Amino acid sequence: MARDVSVEVPRTRDAEFTAFVRDSSAYLHRTAYLLCGDPHRAEELVQSTFERVYRTWAKVQPGTERAYARRILVNLRIDAWRHGRRESFPGDDNIPIPPTSDHAGHVVLRDELVRGLARLPLNQRRVVVLRHLLDLPEAEVARELGIAVGTVKAANSRGLARLRDLLVAQAEVVEPVVVDEKAVLDRSRAALRRRRMRQSVGTVCVAVLLVLGVLTRGPVTLPWVGPVVLPGGELIAPLLDGRIPGPELDPTGNTPVVCPEELPGPTPTRAPEAGEDVGPLRDPVVVDAADARSLSCYDVDVEPSTPGYRDQSGVPVSADGEPLPEPRGLTDAGLLWQFGENRETGSPSIVQSSWALGTSSSGSSLTSYQGATVTPTDLTVTGNRVVWSEYAAENTSPRMGFVRTLIDSRGFLTTVVDPLATTEERLWLIATTREHALWTAGPTADDTRLFATTLDGDGTPAELAAGVTALAADEDEVIAAVRTPGGGGTSTTSIRLFDELTGADVTGTVLVEIEHDPSAEVAAAAVSDDVVAWTVVPVAARTGGALYVLDRAGDGDSVVRLDGGVVDDLRASGSLLSWTSTDTASENPADTSYLYRATASASGYDGPDLARYPGGSVAASLSGERTAWLEDAGARQWLVEGAVVPTLGRD
DSSP states (O other), rough: OOOOOOOOOOHHHHHHHHHHHHHHHHHHHHHHHHSSOHHHHHHHHHHHHHHHHHTTTGGGGOOOOOHHHHHHHHHHHHHHHHHOOOOOOOTTTOSSSOOEEEEEEEEOOOHHHHHHHSSOOEEEEHHHHHISSSSSOOHHHHHHTTOOOHHHHHHHHHHHHHHHOOOOOOOOOOOOOOOOOHHHHHHHHHHHHHHHHHHHHHHHHHHHHHHHHHHHHHHHTTTTTTEEEEETTTHHHHHHHTOOOOOOOOOGGSSSOBSSSSSOOOOOBBBOOOTOOOOTTTOEEEGGGOOOEETTTTTTTEEOEEEEOTTTSSSSSTTTOOOOOOGGGGGGTTTTEEEEEEEETOOEEEEEETTTTTTTEEEEEOOOTTEOOOEEEEEEEETTEEEEEEOOOOOOSSOEEEEEEEETTTEEEOOOOOOOOESEEEEEEEEEOOEEEEEOOOOOOOOEEEEEETSSSOOOOOEEEEEEEEEOOOOSSSSEEEEESTTTEEEEEEEEEOOHHHHHHHHOOEEEEEEEOEEEEEEEEESSSSEEEEEEEETTTTOOOOOEEEEESSSSOOOEEEEEEEEEEEEEEETTEEEEEEEESSOOOOOEEEEOOHHHHSSSSSEEEEEEEEESSSEEETTTTEEEEEEEEEEEEEEEEEEEOOOOOOO
16 A cells, blocks of 8 residues: 655755755845845845854754844844944945836836934934834843833833835835855855864964063072073063953943933023023023033933044044044034145145045145244034134244135035235134125234124125124024123123125124123124023133023023033024033133033923033034034043934923
8 A cells, every 4th residue: 555655854054054045034124125225235234144143053943043044133233343344235226126107107206214213323223123024022122222111111212203204105125135055154164164164263363472471471480490480471461460452442432321221310590599690681591511411322322332542742643643533613413624734735725525435535735834833723514614713833924814615515625715804913713604704803802893704705805893702603693702801890792693795884783792700701602593692701710600591582581500611503593502611710620511402492391401422531513403512531532423303392
């Protein structure tokens, strides 16, 4: 009697792995694509994942292969973020997904989901992908990313809210990738062989190093000689002690932004005390800088930091030796202007860097005057325009100052070759609008005049005011603090607004007048459509100053009592302010930077809210919805960038 007989032959390890590659390639590739936004990088990420999985295939429990591979893929992606590699995600003109016409045949659909995810901050993107596209519970997302469940909830809420605004059409399905299982197996085998070879070589090197350490570090007892230390001990000892030469450039070493489980409460405010100076403000509230809370993930969506260190000359540089930019060159597009060198010629230049793209480009070489390169002194940015000042070398006569500009038009850098201004006086303050460059010049900082000219280089500089102690501008407005010496033991400083910089009579409009002690001055200013801000500090003591904020849109005036008297790089964006304050009264003065939500509309509370940037000595800046700060820990620095959350209080 004939019988059907089936014989089950156990599959080999390679056969099982090949079947896994065939079944899970599309899933892993889709996950990688949503995380990085680039199909080629997604393929590389999936291949690296398969190599890791093949290496430990024998340890994978049946039924958990896909989850195991997914966890490896996500960890590989996080490692890339943590190592400071900023990346560019494709815009809608570059996403390699074929267009599909709608039923009417008039428009072409784009992959809106990928576009939306690519525009999310990195921490929000990875949480949204794991939570919703991979359907993982919050606890598992927190476990895989190594963060708190509260952080997952906050990032997920913000990410979904932002996606709702970004998505305008239904997302298409990412095209599946065709995978050659045998080629994946061969590459995984080769990777495993290379790993084993490196491990073998490493083991041999460690053994040789230990033997050399024992022989050279000693002491070694020699016959008829006694204990001696052989040559080379001084070189081997630091290695055996774990002291590896060179800077430590782990980008995760910067101070983390706190992420509490609950929304932080507002900074305490108080009414002015009897006789307390509130300047020309009406019924302001007072905030003490000492009460500032820590910056949290509810304030800023942080992107990966860029590590740096001080080179032999003491200049902060990144891992590749390029100058580490200061935050003051930040633009609202996430670019950073700085002074550096032309990579081709080595000449000093104004350089535009994009840490998001990992690239930099030289905009223009600095001026050469009487055979010597000038020294750049200051720069300011508004929109796509940068204006900077230059000062001639000491051995030149006459010693000149120059004002120059450069415009970034969709990636094309346009330089006005001739300086906008040339003067024998010292340049002190500088600002720019969309159409004008402004600066103060004079023999000393206390004896200056304010000038303006058009950015196209065709205008003639016009003098606007004298005795300017502070200057600020946004896209279409300029404010200047104009000091007038007075009698009776007081001085007067007027905050003047210039919104028309053309014509014969440009005198500005007085916004407020400030009476103050002659030993004090308005030392910094900032302007936006929502606020006008200025600081008044004692010139001699340089401590005990205050920041005054005029709410242009409502009745939310406020005063911030500063810990230190020196305020640097005061910036305004909407109802947000940022600055760095130095407590000069301290024996060891340290810098502290602040982010101030100056109105109730900006904080989401009933009044303003003040937060302190993380880290020790920092410099911070603000531009549009972007912020950046530089942490300084002696030999190490970190440049950190992020997007400011619009308001703290939200549903």
